[in-house]
Amino acid sequence: MAESKMSLVLDRLAPIYKEGVFxxxxxxxxxxxxxxxxxxxxxxxxxxxxxxxxxxxxxxxxxxxxxxxxxxxxxxxxxxxxxxxxxxxxxxxxxxxxxxxxxxxxxxxxxxxxxxxxxxxxxxxxxxxxxxxxxxxxxxxDAICVDTHVHRISNLLGEVSTRSPDETEMALRAKVPQSRWRDINRYLVRHGQVLCLPGRERCQECPVQDLCDHGMQAKVSSGSK
Ligand code: SF4
Incomplete structure (x- = not known):
């Protein structure tokens, strides 16, 4: 399986959030x-x-x-x-x-x-x-626990284009290596609580902005003003 965008995102978030907890x-x-x-x-x-x-x-x-x-x-x-x-x-x-x-x-x-x-x-x-x-x-x-943060951020990143958490789980299962499945919830939930807040994403401070479709669009929009 080719390296997924999600794997790169998780590589960057892991040292920041260390041990995510459920x-x-x-x-x-x-x-x-x-x-x-x-x-x-x-x-x-x-x-x-x-x-x-x-x-x-x-x-x-x-x-x-x-x-x-x-x-x-x-x-x-x-x-x-x-x-x-x-x-x-x-x-x-x-x-x-x-x-x-x-x-x-x-x-x-x-x-x-x-x-x-x-x-x-x-x-x-x-x-x-x-x-x-x-x-x-x-x-x-190895399982992908998709809550609202995981569903929302996976779509903002452009890793999936889905309408429900269950769809997101299936799309991620097809794209992300199984060895990273547990990390998705562990790190995206923390990211959703700390920086990628619902409706108030802090893209300029985000360590994965260059990997994120929404973040790059926000960067272009703010630069063109
Ligand atoms: S760049 Fe913005 S939308 Fe993308 S993950 Fe970071 S905070 Fe969220």
Missing amino acids: PGRSDQSGPPSWPDDPFHVLIATVLSQRTRDENTRRAADKLFQALPDIVSMAQADPLAMEDLIRPAGFPRQKAVAIQRICQEILDSFHGEVPSDIDSLLRLPMVGRKTANCVLAYGFGM
Whole structure:
């Protein structure tokens, strides 16, 4: 496979952002007290849906401290769980989903988070983004976790031309060497939080501007004024 633009972008971003972390394990409030095994990654990623990283982290810390394993979560009082995860928003919806996920894993997968995407996609509130996040960060497997940052920045770069995160995942799978798949989420999410902000991209400060279609257009536009 020829070297992709994405590989060059990742080569430049990696030394800047070093260890990217998945949502809920950011170290804003000190090192997390829970492990990055598949179960904790799965639950934290469900919590991270439609909220900011710092809210995910607060909810995950409270939840995992009070209910540290799959059995205790499955058997928890639903209202108590809602209280624990309230910082992440949508507490009822997420609490119901988490308890159903735990029960399904206990009933159908011998209490172990499955390591194949089709089984993960059977779980409530688990779409391709969450499933790939579990594969990449929980199991250390080659997977492309496409959240809104990855989808948006991949299109701005001109690496893909897609309308949905799922389309972006498939387009990137076809273009980017498998050995770099995990790095895409690791570094583009951080880039989207720090410099390539949604609608407020700081292209003039960006280390990959010369590789980026949107960045080069912005440069031409500003120079022609
Ligand atoms: S050049 Fe601009 S649009 Fe492109 S990745 Fe950098 S900040 Fe984002």
